Amino acid sequence: MSLPITIAAPFRHTRREQLKKNEIVYYLAFERGWMNIEQANHLLVRAKEEGLISYEADMIRPLFDVMSIEIPIGFKPNASVFHKYDPQEELIHRIAKELSIPLTTVVAEMNTIISKEFEGHIRPEGAVVILAKRNGVDFSDLLPALRENILKND
DSSP states (O other): OHHHHHHHHHHHHHTOSOEEHHHHHHIIIIISOSSOHHHHHHHHHHHHHTTSEEEETTEEEESSOGGGSOOOTTOOOOGGGGSOOOHHHHHHHHHHHHHTOOHHHHHHHHHHIIIIISTTOSOHHHHHHHHHHHTTOOOGGGHHHHHHHHHHHO
């Protein structure tokens, strides 16, 4: 949720519906001091990939209602805004935590499902869901993101 808040902040602060790229970078890097220029540019690339912004000529427009985003007092984005959310990785971590086993063991079991049980004819997302189901680990909240991940990578 930190990425939408970070993107919404300059638009809410300036009360404008669109801003130039350099205005957003200036806001993030200099006005707020949340990140350096390179990180601010990377953040805009991530926001575009996530479908949060669109470029119209030299202007950037948010693709969500910035007024519906609550920006907490003293908000400062953490490093997670620079990393792409991976539902597969989230489920691997969840399985490891619930079973109290190392991540490497979960990945090894997932790879065994892929190679031995399905002879390579299943995606890692499917294998990790099978592994979670076998071990009684809830994954229902991650299904839409896993499905979207598969569709994006096809």
